[in-house]
Amino acid sequence: MAEHLLEVRDLAVRFHTANGPVDAVKGISYHLSRGETLAVLGESGSGKSVSAAAIMNLLDMPPAEIRSGRILLAGRDLLEMSAEERRRINGKTIAMIFQDPLAHLNPVYPVGWQIAETMTAHGRPRAEADARALELVRRVGLPEPEAALKKYPHQFSGGQRQRLMIAMALALKPDILIADEPTTALDVTVQAEILKLLKELQAETGMGMLLITHDLGVVADVADRVVVMNRGEIVEEGFVSEVYAGPKHPYTRKLLDAAPGKGAMHEPIAAGEPLLKVRGVSKLYGTFTGLHEASFDLMAGETLAIVGESGSGKSTLAKVLMRLEEPNGGTAHYKGRDLLAMSPKELLGVRREIQMVFQDPTQSLNPRMSVFDLISEGWVIHPEILPKAKWRARVAELLTEVGLSPEHMRRYPHQFSGGQRQRIAIARALALEPDLIVCDEAVSALDVSVQAQVVALLDKLRREHGIAFIFIAHDLALVRDFADHVMVMKSGRIVEIGTVRQIFTSPREPYTRALLAAGLEPLPHGEAPSAPVLAPAAEHQVVNHLA
Template sequence: MTNTNSQYRHILEVKELAVEFHTANGRFQAVKNVSFHLDRGETLAILGESGSGKSVSASAIMNLIDTPPGYITQGSIHYRGQDLLNMSDVHRRDINGAKIAMIFQDPLAHLNPVYPVGWQIAESLRVHGVDKDKANQRALELMKRVGLPDAQEKFDAYPHQFSGGQRQRLMIAMALGFEPDILIADEPTTALDVTVQAQILELLEELQAETGMGILLITHDLGVVAETANRVVVMNQGEIVESGLTREVFKNPQHYYTRKLIAAAPGHLGRQGGATGLREGRDALLSVENVVKYYGKFKAIKGVSFDLMPGETVAIVGESGSGKSTMAKTLLRLEEPSEGKALYKGRDLFELNPKELFELRREIQMVFQDPTQSLNPRMTVEKLVCEAWKIHPQLLPRAKWKERVAELLVQVGLSPEHAARYPHQFSGGQRQRIAIARALALSPELIVCDEATSALDVSIQAQVIKLLSDLRRDLGLSFIFIAHDLPVVRDFADRVIVMKDGEIVEVGEVEQIFNHPAHPYTRALLDASPDADPDVQAQRREKRERERRMAVV
């Protein structure tokens, strides 16, 4: 770039940016009057929930907004004093990837599935004029630098042959070819397990120290912001509601939305009324004994046993591959167990014949992770809920269906008018409420929630947790709550089971697990989940730093 303007103050400066989308339903202001700046060596986080406009703002910097439907209607973006919005496409291509690079949320989808990863990393260099051999050589160096084992052998491997964390490392390698001034990271760790997330964040931090790049971090996760960002910009519905030093914003939020967001951070709600003394002198509702599940030769569950008391909530926590979801599916006989027993009110779930199983399925209901996919898009809410009574007609006479649907909708915090609408007319959180209403329609005694809040925004997540807690109190329900994330569980569960590689590594009361974790893996999980408190994160970093120094000595 020869025409660099030396009069600039910040390496990146976004001023009064507005982006509009023209859709069939009219114009929609995705970003309104957004201004922020970034300097070299610092990390600026844009914090917001879905629909806040945080990703659109980042896309505008990279010229990734499709026109139509998106239009930048106002504002300017300056990189090193050069006006990006009034630059030719050819010029912007020269900056993209070389000066400003970007990594994305879902690295599997963002890597081209049909080309070898080495080729893809080298391409980011070739398109900016590096010759093929040099590009390949540098690509290999980059793969080693981001910590991929066997980089040489893996050079010609394809994206699907890597784990989630490794794929994000590949994306980072692809972004770092020219040691860019700015790295835009759009939810870089959202799809990853917490321990992997911690490694990726650490890698980014190291690379930042090495190259002095400025990082623009787009995230919904308060913990990640607390861990990494120097400054934070909070966005809501296309507008910046608050900005400042991370510590100050977190300690002393000015805007009510920021306060709400921080209050909703998982693990900070406070106990949602769980009962105590449930375990004394009563029979277990569900008693799981030594369950084993094979897939071919692979042992997904290696002998798991636990009890669930009536009215109790047991959380099963683990990272991907821990066997937690398989466990839930096996209990519901969506997967057939290989060995073991599951006594529900004294009857073995695994021995039931199809008819008995059908009867019992009414009492045990499931709520899934993604309400968009688990609700039939062509059925109204009323039909979705009534379907349960069509299958179990003895439960409720047809004349009372309508009334009961209205009751249920009120119970889950919706209103009776919603019955005539279709799922797509609701937000993610509302859809999960519909899914819960549907589960409640059968008056179950046990509800199995499989990552029921994972796809939801933090503030919505908090609302759903509160709803489940209220239902537990009012209806005396028992829950098995499957989650990959420990903090979510803290506010809701009575007991926590930590699983790893198909085995239970630790079981305990929720307070004990969080305050005095016994097993090293539980501790690792807890340490890896970033806390939404910059001070806590600072302490953890110091501790890690000490340990690293100790290790070197």
């Protein structure tokens, strides 16, 4: 047995709230050995991140209280160390990659300075720190690394910001890396590269990695052992292959059964007049082309998935269609009217019909508004939707539909996990009963069982009410289950459009084939979707999704 780098023994954490005490972690124990990857798997609110925060001394006490337990680092109890000792350990011996990169990167400093600060705070000379920062940015795969160091966090995509967080965590070659959902915001090719990088670093340094995730494919690909948590308790643990092949606890079986990629592929909707007809839409940022002459159709009740790497133009296209960014050319006719030519007054009239669920709920939800106020806000602007007397009942209904409790309407965004906040954002979008919802990585932060529940809800709304979806995602197994058509983007251009069956069984472009090859199977040790048949491009013709 390898030496245990870290041991958590009987850890219990309670939060004192206005509604009474909440036991977030209930006497859990696990260990991490040198060179090992231990995955902590479970749903939002299961206590995964709270236990990690206790290891890093990041719990606010109060309201948090560590009621019992020991956290041993090489035999020494972290909970008995002084704050100064913990500061010397954090970053240098134990480093952490956080789930929400935008909330943990300082918006007023260039990212190169922030990466170097990780090292200078522990006594490294500035010149050495700057050189190491450049090396790290290159290694995590950011384009134009010299220029990237001078940019600010808002100038990067969500996936690129997560790569920067990984660079910061690896700066001092820690003995233990705690990775809290490290690949949630990453596309499949970058995810594969980052996971490979982390495993290479483990081989080089003997680093132990504590991987907190809801992604079954990531666990299967990189973890040695897995601990499954539910409601603050460990319900199952063991080697990944054994747990996946023969789960003993009903909760573990529920997680594995919810894995996407096992359903039948959707057949496309019959041809007719498109709900949305986009032609030649472009967006320039100075001399940089963010979007180049995008053209496609979307039918009522149809789901068009948009896939591609970070920086490919997926979110830019969504923001242009929502008029959050102004285009440099093109048209987008919605029910026969050009969205891109409408005045602000005209736009207000169609806002309720087109809703957007953003990638980062921390930024899209007002922290000063309660959940009730957030969901009902649209009814204040569009009072014709629902009488005020029915607001509370409808909010309760929407929260239940997305897997939350009606009593959550009294809370505020900061009182929820990342996945729970995203469910609130989805409920807010559904409140206005739209005809089109643009989902920008809307379910990427959700655990598999809730993801399956939310996607089933969206699919039901599509079938019953004819809601159309533009579904930006990097989870190819989910796209396979939910979408009718798939649009593949690279460097601001659409490189391929086709039905789900065409894209997954006979992709035409090498780039599409590379994306499919990089995807992780959710259940490689159990029932998994059959591998796509990657036939030579010359032998197949993909039906274009243009009118």
